[in-house]
Amino acid sequence: MINKLQKEVSLSSEDIEVLTPGLFSTVQGIGITGYRHLGIPIGGALDSHALLLGNRLLGNPDDTQGVELTSGKVELKFNRDSWFVVTGAQYQIFIGERNIWNGWRNRIKAGETLTLKGPSSKMRAYLTIDGGIIQHSPLNKQGSTSQMLVRGDRLQLGKPLPIAKPIGAVQRGYSDxxxxxxxxxxxxxxxxxxxxxxxxxxxxxxxxxxxxxxxxxxxxxxxxxxxxxxxxxxxxxxxxxxxxxxxxxxxxxxxxxxxxxxxxxxxxxxxxxxxxxxxxxxxxxxxxxxxxxxxxxxxxxxxxxxxxxxxxx
Known part of the structure; x- marks a missing residue:
């Protein structure tokens, strides 16, 4: 996923470049099991339901990884045509000057930059992309590195999926x-x-x-x-x-x-x-x-x- 991992794999043109990382942005999956006896936590998305919702809307497997967003402005340049969904906390989402809805799958073209600002309500949002984010550490295949994104990171994407049109879903109402x-x-x-x-x-x-x-x-x-x-x-x-x-x-x-x-x-x-x-x-x-x-x-x-x-x- 991040710079250290890039040394182990050849970079693909089908990736995302992190221009502005925001605060505490990390790549997260559904977590890992079978390592607790070694003192390794489950990890994964704190709001696993939001991550699962995004993956379902895109047709990704449930364990596909996305980006957990916590706060601030995030700018990501896409280097392949992609479908994406933002679930969880409410963010302002833009492709150029075009305003994008939360909770809907949307299309972005290669060379365009996705900008996310927030959150305006709740705490954490999840960006999922068709094909998902590929990581190459066996331990973190379904979990996370919990390593915060930094400017210049490259997130390699999986194979794009055949998606025909936008579709969205009603997200849950928060209760204290x-x-x-x-x-x-x-x-x-x-x-x-x-x-x-x-x-x-x-x-x-x-x-x-x-x-x-x-x-x-x-x-x-x-x-x-x-x-x-x-x-x-x-x-x-x-x-x-x-x-x-x-x-x-x-x-x-x-x-x-x-x-x-x-x-x-x-x-x-x-x-x-x-x-x-x-x-x-x-x-x-x-x-x-x-x-x-x-x-x-x-x-x-x-x-x-x-x-x-x-x-x-």
């Missing part, structure tokens, strides 16, 4: 309610802390990143001091360090940790954390395992209906 299951150490916290966790609002801090969403609110405390051995953790786990301020682990988080786990955000709602801005507040909503399954089923139905619409277009 984050559904969660009680964690294995929930009972170790005081009754007041358990109540505060579920009933108070929590503010996302500026210290948040791809590793974790750091929250600020009423400090949570254990009933008695308790030393825990280091244990396996995964995205969605809500840990409470000695400060009493919860941290929700995200895609690039460590694979083990020793802080007590007060809750786990359900998989269907992890995308909301990717789209929450620092300074905004969230509220945890207690759900059961069956409700978590129902929420995942709703997403499956959303993408099933989307695929039916695409196939019939």
């Amino acid at each position: 309610e984050i559904r969660a299951l009680p964690g294995p150490e929930m009972s170790l916290f005081t009754a007041a802390s358990r109540k505060a966790f579920w009933h108070n609002r929590w503010q996302l801090t500026n210290a948040s990143n791809r590793m974790g969403a750091r929250l600020n609110g009423e400090a949570l405390s254990l009933s008695t001091a308790n030393e825990l051995n280091s244990h396996a953790v995964m995205p969605g786990v809500v840990q409470v360090p000695p400060s009493g301020q919860p941290i929700i682990l995200l895609a690039d988080a460590q694979t083990t940790g020793g802080y007590p786990k007060i809750a786990t955000v359900i998989e269907a709602d992890l995308w909301k954390l990717a789209q929450t801005r620092p300074g905004q507040t969230i509220r945890f909503v207690h759900v059961s395992p069956s409700q978590a399954d129902d929420a995942n089923y709703e997403w499956q139905q959303y993408f099933y209906r989307l695929q039916r619409a695409i196939d019939g277009s």
